[in-house]
Amino acid sequence: MSKLYQLFSNKIFITILWFGLSFFAAFKMAMGHAINNYLIYKYVFVNLLHQHNLYIPQPGFYYDTNHYGPLFGLVIAPFTLFPDGAGAVIWTLFNTFILYKAILMLPLKTEYRYFVLLICAHELMTSAYSVQFNPIMTAIIILSFVFIRNGKDFWAALLIIAGTYIKLYGIVGLAFFFFSDNKVKLILSLIFWSVVLFALPMLCSSPAFVVQCYKDWYLSLSDKNLHNAVSDMQDISVMGMIRRIFSYPQLSNGLVILPGMLLFALSYLRIKAFKNVHYQLLILASTLLFTVIFSTGSESPTYIIAFAGVAIWFMNLDRPVTPFEIFLLIFALIITSLSPSDLFPKSINRQYIKPYALKALPCFVIWLRIVYETLTRDFKPQPQAEMPR
Numbered sequence: 001m002s003k004l005y006q007l008f009s010n011k012i013f014i015t016i017l018w019f020g021l022s023f024f025a026a027f028k029m030a031m032g033h034a035i036n037n038y039l040i041y042k043y044v045f046v047n048l049l050h051q052h053n054l055y056i057p058q059p060g061f062y063y064d065t066n067h068y069g070p071l072f073g074l075v076i077a078p079f080t081l082f083p084d085g086a087g088a089v090i091w092t093l094f095n096t097f098i099l100y101k102a103i104l105m106l107p108l109k110t111e112y113r114y115f116v117l118l119i120c121a122h123e124l125m126t127s128a129y130s131v132q133f134n135p136i137m138t139a140i141i142i143l144s145f146v147f148i149r150n151g152k153d154f155w156a157a158l159l160i161i162a163g164t165y166i167k168l169y170g171i172v173g174l175a176f177f178f179f180s181d182n183k184v185k186l187i188l189s190l191i192f193w194s195v196v197l198f199a200l201p202m203l204c205s206s207p208a209f210v211v212q213c214y215k216d217w218y219l220s221l222s223d224k225n226l227h228n229a230v231s232d233m234q235d236i237s238v239m240g241m242i243r244r245i246f247s248y249p250q251l252s253n254g255l256v257i258l259p260g261m262l263l264f265a266l267s268y269l270r271i272k273a274f275k276n277v278h279y280q281l282l283i284l285a286s287t288l289l290f291t292v293i294f295s296t297g298s299e300s301p302t303y304i305i306a307f308a309g310v311a312i313w314f315m316n317l318d319r320p321v322t323p324f325e326i327f328l329l330i331f332a333l334i335i336t337s338l339s340p341s342d343l344f345p346k347s348i349n350r351q352y353i354k355p356y357a358l359k360a361l362p363c364f365v366i367w368l369r370i371v372y373e374t375l376t377r378d379f380k381p382q383p384q385a386e387m388p389r
Contacts, residue, residue, distance in 0.1 A: 014114045017121050019096055025128035026092035030085040038088040038131045040066050041076045048073035048201060051209045055220040067224055067297075068133070070201040070213040071165040077204075092128050095135035099124070102139035103308070105146045107277050112315040119311035119329075123304045123337045130301040137169050138288065138305045144173030145284045148180050149277075156180075157189030158197075165197050168221070169295075169305070175287045178274055225296055235296045236303070238364050240357035253296060260294045267374035276379040278316055282370055285313040289367040293360050300340050306363045307337060313370055318377075328369065332362035 007013055029035055039062040047054050054066050054073075079087045079094070103116050127134050140163040147156035156173065163170015180186045201210045227234075235243070239256045243249050267286060273279035288309030292298045298306075310332050317325055338344045339353045353359060 008118055009111050009114060011114055014117050014121075015100075018100055018117050018124070019093065021121055021125040022092055022096040022128040023089070025125045026089045026131060029129060029131060030088050033085070035084060035088040035131050036062050036064065038091060039084065040064065041068070041072070041091070041133070042080050042084070042087070044068055044070070045073040045077045045080055048205050048209075048213075051205055053216060054213055055216045065220065067217075067220055068167055069165045069217055070205070070210055071162065071197055072133075072167075074201060074204070075166065088131050092131055095133065096124065096128070099135040099139045099142075099304075099308075102142040102146070106142065106312065107146075107149065107281070108312075108315055115315055116308070116311040119314065119333070120304065120307050122333075122341070123307040126337070126340055127301040127304040132301045133167065134302050134304050137163060137167055138308050140170050141173055141288060141291070141305070142284070142308065144170075145176045145179075145280070145287075148176045148186070149280065151181055153180055153182055153186040154189045157186055158193050161190060161193040161197050169291055172287050172291050175283060176280075178268065179280055179283075234299045236298045236300060236357045236359050237295055238293050238360060239296060240298075241360055241364075244356045257294050260290065263368075263371050264290055267371055270374060270379070273374075273379040278377070279374065279379050281312055281316040282374050282377075285309040285316065286367060286370045286374065288312070289363050289370070293363050293367060298360070300359060303336060303359065303363070307332070309370075310336075310363060310366055313366060328362065328366050332366060335359065336362045 043058060043061055044054055044066055046052075047058075048070055054070060057063075057065055076091070079091045081087075082090060100117065103120075104113050106113055106116065108116070124135060140159045144156045144159045144163070147153070147159065156176075160170055160173035163173065177183065177186065198214075199207075199210075201213070234240075238260065239251060239253050242256065243251050264286060267283060270279060286309070289306045292302050292306035295302075310329070314321070314325065314329050334344070335353065336359050339349050339359060344353075
């Protein structure tokens with residue numbers, strides 16, 4: 001048992017596993033020419049450059065449509081210099097690296113950070129199979145939290161606004177506003193970056209076209225939201241579970257999201273705990289989970305965001321952990337992380353997990369547990385968690 005613990009806490013082993021699984025997934029998809037998501041990303045930049053509508057179908061180049069903001073065109077631009085297969089692999093490894101660095105900056109003990117990587121490694125591979133942006137979005141949320149804690153409000157604001165202009169999810173970084181020691185600076189930085197990043201895509205396009213892009217983006221997201229509820233691939237959320245389990249497709253999102261927001265807000269009643277690192281990590285975990293389980297746009301590869309929340313929650317628990325807490329982690333690992341893979345019985349996944357959006361269930365239960373902890377946990381003054389150097 002001790003040898004297994006040493007292996008699973010070994011920096012070199014976990015680092016190889018982290019990057020190796022992602023590389024394997026991306027390389028496999030590139031060799032099979034299954035990189036449609038990457039092609040969508042690539043043409044955000046190409047279309048921005050040539051001032052062609054970013055949100056209309058282009059079946060000659062890719063299927064489906066783009067749902068990212070014009071700023072994303074500048075993020076993906078350097079990768080378009082490579083052949084598509086190589087670009088997709090390099091893009092995936094870049095995502096993997098950014099999230100790796102973000103997790104290693106968490107205010108946890110060094111070995112705990114590596115356990116977070118270990119817990120998330122398989123879910124990261126699921127995202128890598130889709131060559132998606134979600135690992136960087138996870139990193140954006142985590143780094144927004146880290147920078148605010150470290151007094152780097154200017155750079156936290158950059159990430160929050162960039163994440164919002166790229167995929168909207170970045171706006172949840174505002175959940176950490178109350179952890180800032182200089183809230184005025186943070187607000188002014190948010191305003192500054194809102195203006196700069198709004199205008200930045202105009203450098204390779206035109207002001208009129210970029211303004212029109214944001215209008216088109218709004219319409220695109222509105223249309224996508226209507227279709228998510230009837231998609232087998234998306235709406236893997238609390239609303240999706242209710243809709244599918246009870247055969248109630250007309251369920252209003254607001255009936256679920258508003259109570260969820262109220263529960264999330266209740267966590268902030270512990271004002272005296274705002275400076276406690278364990279409380280702060282609970283809010284980070286809650287934010288990462290909430291972002292996914294209450295979004296109709298959530299699909300299987302999106303769950304790297306939520307699963308980072310699961311891992312941070314577990315490694316932030318008081319030691320020793322209880323049998324129930326271990327059960328919740330195992331429940332999440334099996335149903336949320338492993339269910340889409342070949343390691344899980346395909347018949348169960350096809351008949352139960354996927355049709356009823358049950359991938360969201362463990363994350364929802366853990367999120368409720370986190371809310372309960374924020375309200376009841378004894379946040380006594382404790383030594384600060386080991387900080388990254």
